[in-house]
Amino acid sequence: MKSLPSPKARPDALRRLRNLKMARSAHAYMRGNTSQFYEWLEQADIRTLPQGPAIWICGDCHTGNLGPVANGRGKVEIQIRDLDQTVIGNPCHDLIRLGLSLATASRGSDLPGLTTVHIVEALAAGYESSFRAGKQAHLGKRPEPVHVIMREAERRSWHHLALERIEDLKPTIPLGKRFWPLARAESAELASVFESPEMVELATLLKGRPDSGDVTVLDAAYWVKGCSSLGRLRYAVLLDIDGDVVDGDDLCLMDVKEGIKAAAPRYRDASMPRGNAERIVEGARHLSPFLGDRMRAARVLDRAVVIRELLPQDLKLDVEQLSRRDARKLSAYLGAVVGKAHARQMDRAARGRWFAELRRNRSKTIDAPRWLWDSIVELVGAHEAGYLEHCRRFANGG
Known part of the structure; x- marks a missing residue:
């Protein structure tokens, strides 16, 4: 067996391994760059993001951090499965990061640009479905990638x-x-x-x-x-x-x-555990x-x-490769999963106000919040450039 790193040599070995993993694909690079995501978002040339209700957000809401999760009694649901970056903050940050993840997966799957437009529209529609007045959040029919992984989770x-x-x-x-x-x-x-x-x-x-x-x-x-x-x-x-x-x-x-410490920005007046x-x-x-x-x-x-x-049922949703058929359905479903997680923290009045904000100022060319589309476009470009530069520096083990 190849000699394994000692505890003293572990930090350098892990740093090299992390750099190599992030060089495998643009999607892997995006997943490993939470802090840079927020730096890019702050610098992006977009209109001011809405100040959503002060709730707990994932903070690192990409597709790999969603998947089947079991409770102590064995029931399984698709939920957020990694909360390292969670803070009381702006819910639009979760929506943008999930949209970036889906858009990056679409680009990596060589799908046409129009599919990314449809992904953002479906993501917005799925997310908004959790905030409609008088309606209880319902995830709807599982798209094929979710159905497959849920079936696997339930038999494990x-x-x-x-x-x-x-x-x-x-x-x-x-x-x-x-x-x-x-x-x-x-x-x-x-x-x-x-x-x-x-x-x-x-x-x-x-x-x-x-x-x-x-x-x-x-x-x-x-x-x-x-x-x-x-x-x-x-x-x-x-x-x-x-x-x-x-x-x-x-x-x-x-x-x-x-x-x-979380890279995701928190609302300054939010009370959280120290x-x-x-x-x-x-x-x-x-x-x-x-x-x-x-x-x-x-x-x-x-x-x-x-x-x-x-638990055996805890699995990661792997969407490194998307088909055009699955892209829209999956985006809507995952948007609803995140929307459900957000909505359960709000009362009816707060859900109504946030829904109204999400529906405001739509353009004629895309049925999604303009700030969501602009953010994703800006961030896809920044990540593409950052990924190529990362590969130049580290893909050969540097």
Whole structure:
């Protein structure tokens, strides 16, 4: 086996890996550039964005951060699945970032420019459907890419999770491309964290597990996962509940992820938890209840972390390649998912005001807010240029 980076060599190795991942495609570059997204948005030559209601937003609302999420009772819904950037802020930021993600995927799929117009129109229509007066948010019929991944999520078991994440059914985490060795201090700290009553309660949360079950750390490793999260603390921890490792229901795989300061701008007068991990958990509870109820804030090596159990049904929606037929339906559906997450935080009057703002000042050439279209056009251009420059610098391992 190729020698794996030591804990001391880990930061440089992760930096190189992140740069290479972002060079794979313009869509991957967009996903890994949350902070630059907000810098570009601030500098873009567009009309002033509307000041939407002060609610919890995702802050990094691209297609890869949406997908099937299960609750503790096994019910599965499409929800926002990554809340690292969540803040109380302007909901139009989520809509613009999701539109940029879909437009970038369309460009990467070599679809005509007119398809991007249709994507933005469908996204706006799907999002607005959650705010219509007197109507309860309804996502409608699932488009084919969503139907496929939901069908896969609903049939998955612990064995699927084990084979996918840890490549084995044995109660260990194999070191290799995905998992790297820990320093002694990291191993000791993680073992200590999962002795706390709060983490024991989190591990026994799922239906059918004994509330008083003993929780034991079987194995742990540094997890090389994602793109935007590379370089932060990220651990996979395998737990046994009640001493019966033969039964997959008594095993759980915990994701321990460092919470860092959000790049997404917050409303200045918004009251949020001061700690980054607490902020992420609180935002998740408002935006994605299935996920938020399964998350806890903690500290590892004196750094804020968010801990959640990975369930077999938790999957990422992969839309690297879009067909012209799926593009509009998928955009409308995902717009409705985000709209539902936003709308549940507003009363009827606030939903009505925001809907009226969304419908205001439409042009004759596109049935979507002009600020949404202008933002996406400006940002697609900036990302294309940024992506090419990134490839020049890093695609060869620089």
